[in-house]
Amino acid sequence: MKKTPxxxxxxxxxIARLGHGDIIVIGDAGMPVPAGTPCIDLAxxxxxxxxxxxxxxxxxxxxxxxxxxxxxxxxxxxxxxxAIEELNASGALGERQLVSHxxxxxxxxxxxxxxxxxxxxxxxxxxxxxxxxx
Numbered sequence: 001m002k003k004t005p006x007x008x009x010x011x012x013x014x015i016a017r018l019g020h021g022d023i024i025v026i027g028d029a030g031m032p033v034p035a036g037t038p039c040i041d042l043a044x045x046x047x048x049x050x051x052x053x054x055x056x057x058x059x060x061x062x063x064x065x066x067x068x069x070x071x072x073x074x075x076x077x078x079x080x081x082x083a084i085e086e087l088n089a090s091g092a093l094g095e096r097q098l099v100s101h102x103x104x105x106x107x108x109x110x111x112x113x114x115x116x117x118x119x120x121x122x123x124x125x126x127x128x129x130x131x132x133x134x
Contacts, residue, residue: 005060010040014113015061018130023111024062025104025127026055028119034109043118051119052083055126058115059092065131066095070104070123078121094131 006012014024025031028051033039042049067088073081087093099107107127108114117124 005057008040008042011042011058011113011115012061014038014040015058018062018112020065020130020132022130023068023107023127024058024130025108025111025114026051026058026125027108027114027116028121028124029116030120030122031114031116031125032105032108033114033116034105037108037111038113039116040113041116043116045118046120048118051078051080051117051121051124054115054117054119055080055083055087058128059087062128063131063133064092064094064128066097066129067093068097068099068104068107068127068129070101070125071098072101073123073125074098076123078124080119080121080124084126093126094129
């Protein structure tokens with residue numbers, strides 16, 4: 001049995017297959033998934049699982065070099081923003097790149113995988129860029 005918090009086999013496999021610079025997107029329930037982008041759909045019902053829990057569990061296994069965040073997230077200030085800012089301040093999210101929401105959606109097409117959460121608060125989305133552990 002795994003010792004880390006991440007139990008979802010598909011998600012754990014996706015993280016294990018990442019290379020330097022690869023992108024994983026964690027999105028709310030409404031974030032579109034582009035055709036051809038693999039989706040790990042964790043959504044069960046509204047709010048389950050929530051964005052913050054999903055982000056923290058992914059970070060328990062993923063080395064992050066940076067992240068893309070939509071400017072609209074800062075403006076709309078969903079509840080998840082406080083956790084994102086805390087994780088950013090601690091260095092867990094690496095270098096921040098602010099982009100438009102449309103640019104974030106375009107990055108989804110380049111993602112190795114997109115994770116759909118049950119989060120139902122708009123702009124609760126982030127793209128994580130894989131780093132290396134050496």
